[in-house]
Amino acid sequence: MQLAYKVNLGQEFTTVWIRNDRKTIKFSDERCVICEGVEIADMPGLQYCNLLSGVFQAVLGLRGFKGTTYQETCRALGDPECMWTTKSE
């Protein structure tokens, strides 16, 4: 699953948004494979597919982008899409 995301990074996301100064990058995926079919109602604040944050951070690191990646929204918790943000250090 992680490998699939590595291979597809930059192609499979619903949106990829890069701020003008290139210090903030947002990814969103409304077909997140990890959250597919998952519904969590009783654990607010849980970031179900947060492990992908580490994958994105590693891939961006290989491209020379140093930053911190965290998850903002998650489909497993009822959000319409999974979204992650990377902020340059």
Ligand SMILES: [Zn+2]
């Ligand atoms: Zn997800």
